[in-house]
Amino acid sequence: MTATASATPTPGALHPTSGADALAGTGALVRLALRRDRLRLTLWVLAVGVLPIYTATALDTVYPTAADRQARATLMENPAAVILGGPGFGRDDYTLGAMLANEMGLTLMIAVAIMSVLLVVRHTRTEEESGRAELVRACVVGHRAHLAAALVLAALANAAIVAVTVAGLAAIGLPGPDSLAFAVGVGLTGMVLAAVAGVTAQLSEHTRAASGAALGLLGVAAVVRGVGDIAEPGGSLLSWFSPIAWAQQTRAFVELRWWPLLLSVTLIVVATGLAHRLAGRRDLGAGLRPPRTGAAGASPLLSGATALTARLQRGTFTGWAVGLALTGVTFGSLADAVLDAVADNAQLSAFLAAGATRDLTDAFLARMLTYLALGSAAFAVTSVLRLRAEETAGRVEPLLAASAGRVRWLAGGLLVTLAGSTLLLLAGGLATGIAAALTLGDGRLVAVMTGACLAFLPAVLVIAGIAAALVGLAPRLSALAWAVLGYALLVGMFGVLLDLPGWAMRLSPLEWVPALPGEPLDLAPLAGLTVLATALVAAGLTGIRGRDIGTA
Structure with missing residues (x-):
């Protein structure tokens, strides 16, 4: 007689649920996402990465002398300018670098945050909502692979923007370490929102709700930072409750310090861990927050x-x-x-x-x-x-x-x-x-x-x-x-x-x-x-x- 081995797979072999197996297939998903989004990512990286380079060049043209830049610095004392820009470090000696950091930093951070939120939600919640994630998970793909791949994709996009920005700013003559701190602060802010989007993608079963919640938190962070910076020159205690302020508090091109970025790194690690933990506590396609029951009948306005x-x-x-x-x-x-x-x-x-x-x-x-x-x-x-x-x-x-x-x-x-x-x-x-x-x-x-x-x-x-x-x-x-x-x-x-x-x-x-x-x-x-x-x-x-x- 010939012994016949059973073809029944070991429980969990096709659908890993714990440890490293939960991340099985992450590399393949990252490569797939890069191929699907190659045009979108290229446009984001070029648009956001080149913008500060061109802005610095344009500002140098419009404000060629120290007197012109000091006249511009007076605008940063206006509360509205503080809300739209930043705390206004270096106003007493308003160099081109200080002008760029104060007046373009917030715009860049919001741009990379939006990019990161859209990328993470697109490759997590949208994939589940469309039914594609269920087909992919029929292969040897861990239940946390989609989330991990989305976060890796966001990290690669932000890293590319940092690299383009640093190279460009250094090429036009701005100090290298300050350019690096400025760009890394922008990139880490994007990753903070990417991790936050990873959390919101686990809470809701709909794409719009997941991205809307993450972008809503971005808006709150911007408002908290603005109000805090208005309350006290250079930023008050309230400012430090916003991840946007952490990047601005590096004081690039004025009085460089790196330690505020550790707060961004810490929040990224915590939010990423929370997102993975929540991903293991829900069913595929469902959210941890139950959907709200609609009215029995539609309004006449509908x-x-x-x-x-x-x-x-x-x-x-x-x-x-x-x-x-x-x-x-x-x-x-x-x-x-x-x-x-x-x-x-x-x-x-x-x-x-x-x-x-x-x-x-x-x-x-x-x-x-x-x-x-x-x-x-x-x-x-x-x-x-x-x-x-x-x-x-x-x-x-x-x-x-x-x-x-x-x-x-x-x-x-x-x-x-x-x-x-x-x-x-x-x-x-x-x-x-x-x-x-x-x-x-x-x-x-x-x-x-x-x-x-x-x-x-x-x-x-x-x-x-x-x-x-x-x-x-x-x-x-x-x-x-x-x-x-x-x-x-x-x-x-x-x-x-x-x-x-x-x-x-x-x-x-x-x-x-x-x-x-x-x-x-x-x-x-x-x-x-x-x-x-x-x-x-x-x-x-x-x-x-x-x-x-x-x-x-």
């Missing part, structure tokens, strides 16, 4: 595809509305201080007025409205591409199986985009006008700034129309709408400093809008933008009529 789209986007809209309103208040309150600082700076005056011979007050306010319009345009692109995401996720087909047609569905979604973009411009302009009126003592600015901000609506709708046309005609290329927005951002922020030719400036829809207040209101370009936006939307609606839903 009838129809358009109302559903508005409901799904209300959180995004609320976040943008609050952000643009606060930004508008900051811009308006800074008007008086900025004008005092730039009055004797020929380069900055030229940047604000863009070569025009007009009042610097109007020039400054008009320039700030461009940034509010860019924020509204970013919401518009997000809103339109959200429709494409709903389509690829398979949630549109059930809607179309009812009475809603595909053209009606897309048109309803674009109507939500139109309403949201309009309200955002209204909120930003109104907030800017109120703050400027209180600061400058000119009540007419409330109506003037509100109307001036609304003048950007046709240009914003052109950008939204491009996204709509791509969704309808070439859905695989719909992400190119972000490239259009990115170009508008480049032109709006750096076009004058780069001395771009007129034709290159005019490729941005925002550049066709009259620079209100201060310039005559010319309706012809606004009418042309409106016609172009309408044609783009019509192309998108025609395209979706003739293609299959859920495919390219």
Whole structure:
């Protein structure tokens, strides 16, 4: 007789649950994630890594002398500037490095934090929600491998940004150790939020809830840091409860110290350990927090595809509305201080007025409205591409199986985009006008700034129309709408400093809008933008009529 070995696998062989086996397959998942996100990661690394390098170069051009930089340093004493920047270390000797750390550090940290949150949630909770994680776990993959791979991916992305930033800042002549501390602080802040996202991904069973919770904590950290820095010069005790402050407290380019970064490392280790522990206490696809039970019947306000789209986007809209309103208040309150600082700076005056011979007050306010319009345009692109995401996720087909047609569905979604973009411009302009009126003592600015901000609506709708046309005609290329927005951002922020030719400036829809207040209101370009936006939307609606839903 021949003995036959049993083919029954050992318990836990295919689904490891403890020790090193729980991380089985992590390397393969990291390689898969790098391949899937190679374009996305490249764009993030280049955008965030190159931004401080170019900003330092631009600041050196606009503020070439020590006197110019000291005039700029006076702006950092304003509470609004402290909230948007940092505690203002080195204001008594405002070098280029100190200017970069104080005024760009927060922006970079928020950018890498958002990147890290999106990466971790995408490769953990989104994989489970889509059902792909269950298929992968049918192989020899540990139950903590997805989380570990997502965190490794975030660490690699942040490390790449640190490397690009350090190399670039050192190349333009900034001190190497300070450049390293500045970049590492930014990268560690990103990893703090990556670990936090790892925790929130275990708590909720939905992607939006997981990323929303992590980004909400990022917002709280930014507010706590801002309030703490306002309470006391250089930061109060409250500031130290925010991981953003830990990176800023390295005092790079002023009085370098490394030890605050140990707090970031400690929190990363603790949050990562907590995320792994929670991952072992829940079922695949479920969250530790039970989902909230909905109402038995839908509200009348939820009838129809358009109302559903508005409901799904209300959180995004609320976040943008609050952000643009606060930004508008900051811009308006800074008007008086900025004008005092730039009055004797020929380069900055030229940047604000863009070569025009007009009042610097109007020039400054008009320039700030461009940034509010860019924020509204970013919401518009997000809103339109959200429709494409709903389509690829398979949630549109059930809607179309009812009475809603595909053209009606897309048109309803674009109507939500139109309403949201309009309200955002209204909120930003109104907030800017109120703050400027209180600061400058000119009540007419409330109506003037509100109307001036609304003048950007046709240009914003052109950008939204491009996204709509791509969704309808070439859905695989719909992400190119972000490239259009990115170009508008480049032109709006750096076009004058780069001395771009007129034709290159005019490729941005925002550049066709009259620079209100201060310039005559010319309706012809606004009418042309409106016609172009309408044609783009019509192309998108025609395209979706003739293609299959859920495919390219």
